Amino acid sequence: MEENCLQQLEGLPAGVKLFRGKVRDIVDLGDRLLITTTDRISAFDRVLTTIPHKGEILNRISCSWFSKVTDLVPTHILEELSPRTVVVRKTRVLPLEVVVRGYLTGSAYRSYQEGKPVSGIHLPKGMRKNEPFPQPLITPSTKEGVGIHDEPISEAEILEKKILSPSLWEQVKEKAFALFKRGTEIARKRGLILVDTKYEFGLSEEGTLYLVDELHTPDSSRFWYASSYEESLAKGIDPRQLDKEYFRAWLLSRGFQGNGPAPPIPDEVRLAVSRRYIEAFEAIEGTIFRPLAENPEAETQIVLSYLEKIR
Numbered sequence: 001m002e003e004n005c006l007q008q009l010e011g012l013p014a015g016v017k018l019f020r021g022k023v024r025d026i027v028d029l030g031d032r033l034l035i036t037t038t039d040r041i042s043a044f045d046r047v048l049t050t051i052p053h054k055g056e057i058l059n060r061i062s063c064s065w066f067s068k069v070t071d072l073v074p075t076h077i078l079e080e081l082s083p084r085t086v087v088v089r090k091t092r093v094l095p096l097e098v099v100v101r102g103y104l105t106g107s108a109y110r111s112y113q114e115g116k117p118v119s120g121i122h123l124p125k126g127m128r129k130n131e132p133f134p135q136p137l138i139t140p141s142t143k144e145g146v147g148i149h150d151e152p153i154s155e156a157e158i159l160e161k162k163i164l165s166p167s168l169w170e171q172v173k174e175k176a177f178a179l180f181k182r183g184t185e186i187a188r189k190r191g192l193i194l195v196d197t198k199y200e201f202g203l204s205e206e207g208t209l210y211l212v213d214e215l216h217t218p219d220s221s222r223f224w225y226a227s228s229y230e231e232s233l234a235k236g237i238d239p240r241q242l243d244k245e246y247f248r249a250w251l252l253s254r255g256f257q258g259n260g261p262a263p264p265i266p267d268e269v270r271l272a273v274s275r276r277y278i279e280a281f282e283a284i285e286g287t288i289f290r291p292l293a294e295n296p297e298a299e300t301q302i303v304l305s306y307l308e309k310i311r
Helices: 054-066 106-113 155-160 166-189 226-235 245-253 267-285 296-310
Strands: 017-020 024-028 032-037 040-043 046-050 077-080 085-089 096-103 132-138 192-203 209-212 221-225
Touching (some): 032 296, 040 054, 040 245, 054 077, 054 085, 054 267, 085 296, 096 166, 106 192, 132 166, 166 192, 192 226, 221 267, 245 267
Antiparallel strands (some): 017 024, 024 032, 040 046, 077 085, 192 209
C-alpha cells in the first residue's frame, strides 16, 4: 500500500509541518495549507489500501466543483499546483461533517429500518428504500480522527453542546442547502442524481465562513444514474451508482464493519474500484479521463519547489 504520497520531505523550513490524514498529505505553511490527495482509500473510518488514480480523480473533480460554487460561498482554494496538489487558505475547521441527503438510502435507510431517528430527525412511516425526501435533509455527524468512528449528531445537540452558535449553524445550513441545490442541478445535466453528500466548513481569523475539504466527489457523495432510477425504484432494487458503496459492500460481504483486522484486499478489487472512480470522473466531468499526475517522487519535487519558491 502506498503509505505516503509526499516522500522524503526532510529539512522543511522553520514553522512548516507535515501531517498525514486518512487520504491526504498536508503541509502546514502557517496561513496556508498545501494538500496532496493520495490514492489511499478509507471505509468505516479506517484507511485500508490504495486505489490507482484515485487521488488525482478526487482532486480534479473537487477543484472543478469548487470553481462552480464561488458565487454561493467562498472556497479555501488559492492555487492548483498539480493534478493532485492544491494550496488552500488555512481556516479553523468546524468540528462537524454536514451531510445533506435527498433520498432514503445508505446509513439513513439502515437507521430507518431499525426504527431509529436519523440525526434526531423522525422520518414518516411507510417510506421505501431509495425514495426521495419531500425536501433535502441535513444529518450532521461529528468529525473524528483516524480510527475513530464519526457519530451522528442532532441539531438540538449541536446547539445544546454549543458546538456552533445558533447564528453560525443557520449560516452553515443555508450554505449547505444552496450547495446541494447547485450540485443537484449540475448533476442532472450530466444524467446523474446527487443522492447525498458531505460538506465541511471553516472559519477564517476574520470570521468568514469558507467551504473546505472536498466537493461532490465520489468519496464525499453518492450519485445515481438518472436513467436507471425510476425502473429500479419500481423493482425495489438499488439504482446504478457512482460511489464507493461497491468497496463498502465488498468489505461487508466479508464480515468487516470497521472493527478488528481488515480482510486482505486483492488487486482485482482495487482495480475494480479504480475503474469505478474513472467512470465517476467521466460521468461527472463529461470528459474522458487521461491521467496527468506524477508519481510520488515527482509530486514530492513539485512540493519542494513550491516551498523553495516561497522561502
